[in-house]
Amino acid sequence: MKRILSLLIACICLSVSAIAQTGSIRGTVFDTNREPVPFSSVFLQGTNTGATTDEEGAFVLEGVKPGEHRLVVSAVGFQRESVTVRVTEGEASGVRVSLEQAQQGLSEVVVSASRTPETIDQVPSSITVLSRKAIEEDMLVSSNLTDILSNRVPGLAPSTGTSSNWGQTLRGRAMLVMIDGVPQSTPLRNGAVDLRALDPDAVERIEVIKGATAIYGNGAAGGLINYITRTPRQQKALSSRTTVGTGGSLVEADNSIGARVSQMFYGKTGKFDYVVSGAYEQTGEWKDAEGDVLPPDYGLGETDSYNGFVKLGYDFTPFNRLQLTYNYYSSEQKTNYLPEYGNYETRQKTRAVLGETQGVPQGVRGNHNLSLRLSGEHAFLNSRYEADAYYQAVDNVFFWSPVFENGGQSMISSEKKGARILFSTPYKISGSLDGDVTYGLDVLNDITSQPLVDGRTWVPEMDMLNLAPFVQLKTTIAEDLIFKGGFRVEKVSISVDDYTTLRTVNTKTGEIDNPGFAVKGGELGYNAYLFNTGLRYNRSAYFTPYASFSQGFSVADIGVLLRSARVDDIGKISTEAIVINNYEAGFVSKLGKLRLEGVGFVSTSELGASGLYKDGVFVVIRTPERIHGFEATADAAVLENLSIGATFSYVEGKIDANENGSFKDEEDVYLGGERISPPKYTAYLRYALLENRLLFNLQYTGIGARERFELNEKGTYSFYQGPVEPYRLVNLSASYRLTKSTSFNVGVENLLNEDYFPARSQWFTGTNLYTKGKGAAFNVSMVVEL
Template sequence: MKNLICGLGMASSVVVALAPAVNAQKPITDIQLLETEAGLKIQLISPVAIADVTETVEGNQLIIEILNAQLDGILEQSLLSEPNRGIASVSFSQQPNNILRLIIEGSRFAPFVDVITDGTGLVVQILPDDLEDEDLELIVTATRTEEEPDKVPRSVTVISSEEIESQTALNSNLSTILGKLVPGLSTGTETSSNFGQTLRGRNISVLIDGVPQSTNRNAQRDLRTIDPSAIERVEIIRGPSALYGDGATGGIINIITKSGAGQPFVSRTEIGTKFSLTELDNSFGYTLSQSISGSEDKLSYAASGSLTTSNNLYDSNGDLIPPTPTLQGGLGDVETLNLAAKIGYDISETQNIQFNFNYYNDSQDSDLGLTFQNFFPTLERATAIPGLELPDQPDTENIVLNFAYTNKDILGSRLDGQLYYRDYSTRFYPFAQPVNSPPFNFLPIQSEVESEKIGGRLDIETPLSKDESLEVLWGVDYDYEDTSQPVDIFDPAAVFFSNGLVFNPVGISILSPPLQQSELGLFAQLNWDVSDSFNISGGIRQEFIGIELDDFTTILGADVGGGALDYDATLFNVGAVYAFNDEVSLFGNFSQGFSVADVARVLRTAAPGFNVEDLRPEAQKVDSYELGIRGNWDKFQASLTGFYSFSNLGSTFGTTSLLDIVRDPLRVYGLEADLRAQVSNQVALGGTLTLTQGERDTDFDGDFDTDSSSFVIPPLKLTGFVEFSPTDKWQNRFQVNIVGDRDAEANGVIFQSVDGYVTADLISQYETDFGTFQLGIENIFNTDYFPITAQAFGGFNQYAGQGTTVSLKYGFDW
């Protein structure tokens, strides 16, 4: 409630008249910035009283204008050389008509101030309590309750809306954005699929406001379900976690959508364009977004809509990149529509309800197809060819409805409840199978994953001591999902003789059978602040998963008996944080995650007479150990983490036998680091390090002698950036992304080699009185490269990365 009240106070535009107007000009002989116990104080010295003052808020800036005032013997300047106590900068300047302007910019929000006039000038006291609130960052994903990041005993990365907005000057694909910012996360695939993008070498669980985006028939498009313009922040938990249930063997990405602004009404409009510098022809794409938000008394609201189009994509040589290079989905010739809304209401000082809605549609419309491998079996670069005739092209539609209730004091405990519904479908590019591989009897097919999910969560946080140093969080999760994968079947002759361009539908069938999955999780998590410098936490989760399938007939005509499968898992976590001082802390943890096999996927090629109940796959359980150190000073932040994870079982099935699960023991280990240094008020620099290795014990002899695939274990990743702000209104960022070499080896034979590459980007933003202009140049040096996933696929699916592209955006508030 305090944050809401402060936000309302800071974000509203207020005109304050401190005394009757005095028309006589007032000389300002000195302006001083003083640091006191009460906070920062600005002293304006004048031989006469100053009374005519107005205050206005613009974004995170508080603008104070003093009427009938003139600088006397002092020059315009900035009073703050580096950020201090939540204040990014303080500057003053002389304006026309004898107006003196004082601008106080907060690090995150416009500050709250007291303006005091006396006979010797004016005092602007920046209120310290509000500064402390502004600097206090809370996260919810790591512990399922609000917590300061420094008290969480594991690796956490928070990407703010400002960082996301800056990166969208280059690219609006969330997979690409996060790949450039998050240590431990492999680089983006540069397609609409996140297949091949892992976190610490394992699978990612993606949530939107706590609502799971995965499907049990994994479509691998979880990061392509919401537009970045609707995102407030992204919280990434690096490493396995069972806090939110199945799937997070590598970590969790929780996308938090935007809420109502702390002022009655805010509206923002943005328009932009993006094009290729290596080939302008048909490369122009466009974006348009509109958002409104506000809060009044007990009500808060936010709504937004965005429309983004892309056209032809070109590599560094000016050659076309296929719109769907790996059959998993692409980014060329795509139209993306996102509609979002969130409404909150404070029932009382302790109770709040919130409803949010998000609709996302990603649809492709292209006349470009992918070179058919039958005609070019040795092709080593994906090539786009015109003439595609496909009735229903790849698309994704995602609808999320979410209702949340919070009671901060119910019998001394805090209760958070959530109910959600998700309706999802995604259509792939046709699978026109080459003649040398007959799993679907040489039938060209196009599948669509359809999923409906309903669920809920209940969290109760109960203090166990009077000073609340010992607390337990306990609760229950439940969700139910209904999934199917129908297919269209095409005329094989038309596909073959058109070089994979003409797809004439001749029938429909089922690829993966309709499947119902229910998941129940019971958990308890204990948190103990042993002292001001030492914190211990630990918990347990019991998971129950049931899968049911009816009798069905495969696409090849095999009759398969239905049945039920049951899974259960008990998972633990324990961790501790020790703070050496206010800046440096050491943390360590043991955690477990788990994942179930993709049952529907393997059953699509079941033999006649097979029964589902004959299939008894075990859940994959991952044990993870982590040790790290982090420091947070005024001008320097850094962290270094080492991790190791181990699993006895895989969660996919073998290719030679239906009943074989890939049970190879797998270990993954590595190092992660990130740092940021504020060199001066104008210059900041930093970067990240991701070093991951993974090996399999294929013959179960205790020797991990086979490297994991490059689809899951990425090469070395280094990122770096330099930010330069010549003025308060002009910000620039130059960033570099370095991918190393990797040769995956098995029995002395190298497979899935990855050749490293280096790309660089430039972002420039300039704020004016009538809006903000953004320039983004991606791959500024026009590097010719293949993304990691493209190299892992190889052959005719090996697509090139985009050459130099330019984005221009203009946005304004009204």
């Protein structure tokens, strides 16, 4: 007992001694009008020591080593600022920091690019961040996340206007969709319904990393989209946000009126903080520019959507936190309409007709996301650490189809269990050379299948185990030159049991075209060694260049190969994984109130990712691919109450059919529309009146032409090769702040009632997806924040 008591006394003495050898920094962050800037991020450069300012803009950093330090302060909507602070042992150093307004939140802290918090101007690659303000602005027009992202993100293909984002690629390749870093995509059987994984009211911001990346593992061939969920916005114990609204067609209002309600409570008391929210939306009939009801296949009309969200956090100390997050989302279509298929050759659109629907409601039957995260700072060698475990399960139900014997509906079922541990250790070689090393291990078990709702097996269970250790180095030289480099190992094994292919029907003749036969399962294994490196030079705001090389890793869509197998052993199916090389170079220029950004990119892979039917078997084209393109963005604060901006994105890609290393031969062919989108133009104008109480936002999205293919021997265009004709969409919204806590909002989607076929309807050439886009529609809402 005496020995234990002596040990405790010694530990206390050592702790007191250690505290006495440090100092603290106390400060306040203001804007240029001397108003406090709450919830801004404050951290010491070259360390993982940081804090967030309170409602009064105040912060405290404890346990700081004596000496001279560089304090970096950033906040959404402000330019990043850094100041020098000298800390004396046992004393508190005071500092006041003034932030200037930024034209965009370009100094915002992001986490998706490197798995550690950093500002955008520290990342040597192209990133688009949609802030909560931007999301709320676009929700005045539409709550469909595929539309919001398409209108905001250069390089993302045009919205399909449906529940399916198939063909909505990012820079010509598939993307990985995540919620707080938890994967929502199902690359083993990519159903392309992952963008609508939660309700936008549960989202704090969206981070889009463009170009192949392996930072989160399998599936990010074209980049990643990470939905960062809501966090408490106030330091008081209870705050709330209530939204009620309605909307419908402006062309033909009958049966089109829907409703939406959302309620959120959030707050912080002591060391505990929370966010609890629920949302419900019921849409009416969606109608095109002619007033006709849009068909139900992948439809969003007559849909009931529910979202429940809980986030609980507990700060053991100012630098150690435990956080539990759960989100549930469902969105099912309940309709009495059936599709009446049109004809692509005669340009007759697919319609909706009343009738008795078959099967169960299509859509997201339920998407569960549960995660537990422990994070903190000041671990060994002053390291920041993060450890989390997660569970995700989803059932996505598709429309009823006669292609199955006696008809049926398929659904993609996916269950993921994962764990991740990460450390970030800072280092400082001299006053002008510092950085950090980030390293860790990701473990993922993904079990995905595609059965029919009635229990028949179409795609058997694919059980994947993915182990991936990684290391990432960041070095800052004289505060201006940022170098990054990293390495990641992907070790993947996928097991498939023996199965029998499903009997299917030729819908034209009514005869069985696949009688079903036994296929031997087995084990598939992949190993990939992936690199990335990049440079960014921040010396001058007039011209900030960056360049990077990164590799991504993606397994083939194994499920679609298994379900159409014509061989008796999966070992005979071409399922090799794909490694993508992404090269990009760009710049940012700030010229007064004007900001410009341009980036060019090239993406290559030795193995292809597109597929086709050959001799009745669906195969992935293994020949090399090359995709290239560029993106441009311009934003200007013309007046204090007027801002404008525009973007342009272009992408093109070809297959090296004769595999001679050249993409200019006659044999080489362009990639189809399911991969390559037409050029996209966007523009916006924001105008404020009455001391910012009345806000207008005018938004334009233009889709250009793409014609790369000739008519086939049947005198029509093959699947994925139809020409895309241009179309233009204009949205308008207005928001009036009635009181400090209440605002009234109006939005109009497709203001000019453009009568058009979305890009996917044009290049696909199939009758079942040959549907028109949504016509003019209105949305009215009221928001009360207390």
